[in-house]
Amino acid sequence: MFDGDGIRVLQQVATPGLDAVAQLFTYLGSEYFYMLVLPFVYWCLDRRRGHQLAFLFLASMWLNGFLKDLANLPRPSALFDGVRVLVRETSPGFPSGHAQGAMTLFGYLWLEYRVRWWRAVAPALIALIAFSRPYLGVHYLGDTLGGLAIGAAVVAAFRWGFRRGLGGAWPRRRKRVATVVVPLLLLPLYGESVAYQTLGFLMGFLAGDLDAFAAFPLRTPAPARVAIARWVVGMAGFAALYALHGALIPNGLPELPGYALLGLWVTAGAPWCFHRLGLADPSARTAAAGSPAAGPGDAPAGAGPAGSEGADPDGLPGASGRPMRGGGPAGGRPAQRLGRLALGLLAAAVVGSVLARPPVPREAFGPMAGPSPDRPLPLVIAHRGGDRRPENTLASFRYAAALGADWVELDVHRIADGALVVLHDETVDRTTDGSGDVHAMTLEQVKALDAGYRWTPDGGRTYPYRGRGLRIPTLEEVLAALPRQRLLIELKDDDPRLAEDVARTLREHGATRRVMVASFHDRTLRHFRAVAPEVPTSLASGEALRFVVAQRLGLTPFLRPPGVALQVPEYHGPLKVFAAGLVRLAHDRGLEVHAWTVNDPRKMEQLFLAGADGIVTDRPDLALAVRSHLFGPPGAGGAADAGRAPAGGRRPRPGLHPDPGSVGSTAFAPVGAVRDRASSR
Structure with missing residues (x-):
């Protein structure tokens, strides 16, 4: 029910004429058509029934959106299901809003108006609207059947309440x-x-x-x-x-x-x-x-004289x-x-x-300021360079750059002698042959460690980078080795000196216009903005939390975020964070939205279609393949490229860009099992 098999069966009879008919009936299940029907019932047919219908239908549609947000199930995919997708929608798939809305509206009217022709037409409308959704590749059969069932349950529950006058005796x-x-x-x-x-x-x-x-x-x-x-x-x-x-x-x-x-x-x-x-x-x-x-x-149903509006x-x-x-x-x-x-x-x-604040002028942040005509595609950001090479090393950064990753993300600590080293953890235990807190070490001690010692592509059978001279790099070495690569630099320490030293280093290397700086620490990032106002930043952890809470409360129009990007996980524990509504309101405030850390290609597709401006991933090879399938290659031009809208109905491309350099990998092999990797950003 939640795979492409049922859709492929329906699409075996596809013709251009049937496509047009399905498009017509999917319109009859849209909010635009309902905006025409509900007032007509209220003004022209029966005001009492119009009142009931509007209350019932609007409550059902809110419930549909809430359940979609809660379930967060994907829609059919040309890439992964091998189906035609003739209509693109960005919301999650279950339950189908068209099916639930049709059952709610036409089902209620079917029960209320016992006219012979209507008793035949209403079920046909419901069935054809529901049929149009999987036929067009918008929903799985399970989404549609679920929408019909929920719509029927809502109608039954509300009619039960109507007949018992629930709430009618309230003052x-x-x-x-x-x-x-x-x-x-x-x-x-x-x-x-x-x-x-x-x-x-x-x-x-x-x-x-x-x-x-x-x-x-x-x-x-x-x-x-x-x-x-x-x-x-x-x-x-x-x-x-x-x-x-x-x-x-x-x-x-x-x-x-x-x-x-x-x-x-x-x-x-x-x-x-x-x-x-x-x-x-x-x-x-x-x-x-x-x-x-x-x-x-x-x-x-049908009782009372015409026009009795008491x-x-x-x-x-x-x-x-x-x-x-x-x-x-x-x-x-x-x-x-x-x-x-x-x-x-x-x-x-x-x-x-009047109180809503204008968004941050995007030109104030230079070339990193978000989607624009010269950068219409969403970003692929290689998390620590990706997991096809030892993380946070020049090997992984060069590999990501060679793949075509738009940005490379890296982590910076300030150690005992003031050097800026690129490492994620506070200790060197997980990634090197050493142990101990990196902040207590000197650069000489850090450079003595083997940064490729623990990396394995095959679950521990081989360690191909041991003893090959791979070292923990400094920030200066990364800037020199990748002079044209855009970098997302995360400040790992809650230390104002780190902010000052990174700002100085970026200026010395002329890199202030090709980097973005991030941090989980609000104090560190605020200090960095004070000492390097010309460098764009994302929102710190507390700033991002305030924005997400404000989005839930509808208060984002009254905010002026201090950065240019909101970088969030899809979920924080059981709570969903990333959503199309968050993207829309963030864009109103002049913010890009980047989702981290996403390694499932199916989830990448879902987030790209929901409007993500960038995806932080350990698998830039997969993200680039998915993006290319949805939007075309960079610089391809055309409507899909310029508008960032996926080309509906594009057939899947088998064998998408397998990683040429990894051991025993394929493009869409299971991700995350090759080695222990810290799960945080």
Whole structure:
């Protein structure tokens, strides 16, 4: 279910015509189509059902994004599964949002509208939308079946709640608080942009719906002419607000009130316009004011006379069983509350936009300042030179440079006599024939050690670099040996003297414009920036943590990071760190995002497609092969190269760039078993 076999079976019948049909049905399962359907149901067919459907559907879509983020399963791959990939998407694969959304929306409407033709059409729509996803190579069959099952479970659970009037007896004050507090509590659980959009829209929709039924009643179902006019007017306003939102409101927390305004437009703004334009049917106002409230979960499917809009769809769906308060003509207390709500949301969006800080000017950091027209491909960064040669040696650095790695990462310590040596660990035990803390040694003692003594390519059967004169290099030796190679230099010690000595050494070798400096130590990196402001840096450990937490809370628009790159693992323990939403918000702040340390080629592909600007890896040979397959070789030009978009449907290339120099290796052999290697960056 989670391999390419089922997709290949479906694609055996592929034709250009079937491709076009699948593209059509995948559009019918997209958020763009749903944005057309949900308001139509609410404005034109049945306002009570529209309320239920919007609440159900938006909650289901938030759940889908949360489950995708939690499971983090890959999508089908032309490279690894041998399938055609006609549509590229960057989010994780399970569960399919198209399948879950189709089951949620069309499944609910199938249960509510017992019209013969619709009872046949709705299941066909669900099946064809679900079929289109594996056919187009976007999802595995397991992703699609999982989405259908979750969507069905969500519909069943919500209909059960609707019928029992859960939450309907709450006081309105509690419902108003819930419409604000619940979305804010859910935001940190899932920090992608869809969370701000979904929860913000849901917040505005439900908050507006509390008063809009009384303030601006509508006769539904509307006659065809009136329904078309309502939909055109309503969608024109929606499109205008959506365009203004995209142009003026920054990503992150300010999106929440922005999308809440869009939700408020659907429930209150558009109905107000319908009243002003004579599209609401004034007789519905009398019916709304005089009839008792019947909650959205009370009436069975198809029950109630047309236009009986005495429902009380407050916040959490359910019947209050009491007459609606504040009814009557538009312009009473409910309308005043809606006006204050709209002004409050608008003020919050404007204040958030004004307080949002502009990103760091990228030109301030020279040629290392991130993706640009002259460097459209994501970076491959050879971690300690890679694991095909002894780490942090001139042999590994030269090998990585010969492969074509964009950057070489190395680690620097300041030892007893002030020399700067390239070594990862604080001791020499793991990589050399010596032992002891490197900081207590002199350069003469360090140079006496065999840096290739413990390296083995075959699990300990052979040690081909023993006794071959491989030494721990100094930073000066690396800069001299690789005069044109870009370097990522990590300062390993929490010592301001290390920062000062590295800055001096870089200036002496004219290397300040071809390096980036990193450190886990905030104090060391801050001091380095003070003594070498011309050298670009990544974010230190504490700075990166603050940015990631701010991203989860939507607060990144208010930050101005001090570096040019955010270098993070995909996971920190059980917590997922790297995500497409993090990349998007980091780019807004002028930051590249580099993922470390990634050695699985399948994971490399997933991270490249999610927008990683660089991957730090022990296997630069594999990363270069995966990148070449996705984006083409460096300098190839064309749309894929210029836009950093993968070429959909490209067939896999067998035998991708096997390492020519390692013992018994193949391009996609298991990684990480050849020797003991420290797992940290």
